[in-house]
Amino acid sequence: MTPPTAVVLSFDVEEHYRIEAAARLTIPDDARREYADRMEAATRKLLAKLDATGTQATFYVVGEIAVSHPRLVRDIAAAGHEIGTHSWSHRRVHTFTPETFRDDLRRSIDALSAAAGVAVVGYRAPTFSVTRQTAWAADVLAGVGLRYDTSVFPVRHDRYGVPDAPRTPFRLRGPGGGAILELPMATWRLGAQNLPVAGGGYFRLLPLKMMFAGIDQLTRAGAPLAMLYFHPWEFDPGTPRLPLGRVSRYRTYVGLAKTDGRLDRLLERYRGRFRRAIDVAESLDAAALPGFALTP
Numbered sequence: 001m002t003p004p005t006a007v008v009l010s011f012d013v014e015e016h017y018r019i020e021a022a023a024r025l026t027i028p029d030d031a032r033r034e035y036a037d038r039m040e041a042a043t044r045k046l047l048a049k050l051d052a053t054g055t056q057a058t059f060y061v062v063g064e065i066a067v068s069h070p071r072l073v074r075d076i077a078a079a080g081h082e083i084g085t086h087s088w089s090h091r092r093v094h095t096f097t098p099e100t101f102r103d104d105l106r107r108s109i110d111a112l113s114a115a116a117g118v119a120v121v122g123y124r125a126p127t128f129s130v131t132r133q134t135a136w137a138a139d140v141l142a143g144v145g146l147r148y149d150t151s152v153f154p155v156r157h158d159r160y161g162v163p164d165a166p167r168t169p170f171r172l173r174g175p176g177g178g179a180i181l182e183l184p185m186a187t188w189r190l191g192a193q194n195l196p197v198a199g200g201g202y203f204r205l206l207p208l209k210m211m212f213a214g215i216d217q218l219t220r221a222g223a224p225l226a227m228l229y230f231h232p233w234e235f236d237p238g239t240p241r242l243p244l245g246r247v248s249r250y251r252t253y254v255g256l257a258k259t260d261g262r263l264d265r266l267l268e269r270y271r272g273r274f275r276r277a278i279d280v281a282e283s284l285d286a287a288a289l290p291g292f293a294l295t296p
């Protein structure tokens, strides 16, 4: 019997100032330190909640944090959660060449594996920046010893997305012939569109029932998983506000006061179905999955 669709809670662990909307801001050192402290506190609060509900999750951690906060990385892994990489310093894939991207990935994998005490085999690109413009990244990902990638968001968006990518796991093929197992972000298919209901700003902005509708639709379709994503700072309503423009400010801070209660409802509704991304990846027969060529 096939197991019911797994719900994967994933957390992209980064200090709040690393968000794409703040990429052009200069952040003073004392502010960086405060954001780093709050990142650790918010992550530990999440660990306590996961522990209290017996939930296992996956944490995609920025490599530099393995150096600045090695105990945090070790504690996440020791609690039974998966550690994946969220790049070395949160630069989007677009800013690299294939060679520098490979170096960045290896550096993050080595540092995180050392801090965690277990091998890191999963990757999530900053801002879902594995897209058609960075198709070459699939070849690099296939060649650095990773087990899976989870950077493709099958939606139309101004900053990211591969709208025609499959909504369930597939083999992501690069233009150079490399292939890697892809666990795409959860979407809700409505008419001819995939709606982004996997987490982040959508989790804060949209009614929670839209996320549930997406997960339940994937479940009815027999999908192996529904991949969700969150950030520790999204569970820290008192996080100091970055001086963003009006639209970015709204997108970034809408609904921050509601996230804690929403996560509780999510944990309650899908109790018993939460699994780590690596466990889902290992349960799949990659050779039997459809291929999808990421072409420029």
Ligand SMILES: [Zn+2]
Binding pocket: 012, 014, 086, 090, 125, 126, 127
């Ligand atoms: Zn990120």
